[in-house]
Amino acid sequence: MIVHKKSSLLWYYFCTHCFVWVYLVDAFPSPIITWSKDGRDIIFQEKKNIEKFEFTYEDRQAQLIIKNVSLPDNGLYRVTVTSKDEEKYINFLLRVRGKCSIYVQLF
Numbered sequence: 001m002i003v004h005k006k007s008s009l010l011w012y013y014f015c016t017h018c019f020v021w022v023y024l025v026d027a028f029p030s031p032i033i034t035w036s037k038d039g040r041d042i043i044f045q046e047k048k049n050i051e052k053f054e055f056t057y058e059d060r061q062a063q064l065i066i067k068n069v070s071l072p073d074n075g076l077y078r079v080t081v082t083s084k085d086e087e088k089y090i091n092f093l094l095r096v097r098g099k100c101s102i103y104v105q106l107f
Helices: 047-052
Strands: 011-014 018-026 032-037 053-058 061-067 075-083 086-098 101-106
Touching (some): 018 075, 018 086, 032 053, 047 061
Antiparallel strands (some): 075 086
């Protein structure tokens, strides 16, 4: 299983009201992908999270969309990819600095 960490193979962008984070994932068999913020899993079925987050995985792209980005969205995010007996993760720190300013640190 490969989780690409090179900047040319993962990207993010910020539009007027959302932040989108995309990872390329090569895994067989199909992986289980989970997202967390500040050490707590993001449960996409919870009402508050349905309105705030969207997750997709297709064509080897794991994508997290944070809707209506605001200061409470600051935090340490992690995507965890599990396939067979192997697990890998990538962290990124999201800092919302204002209405149109975001800082991201990948580690």
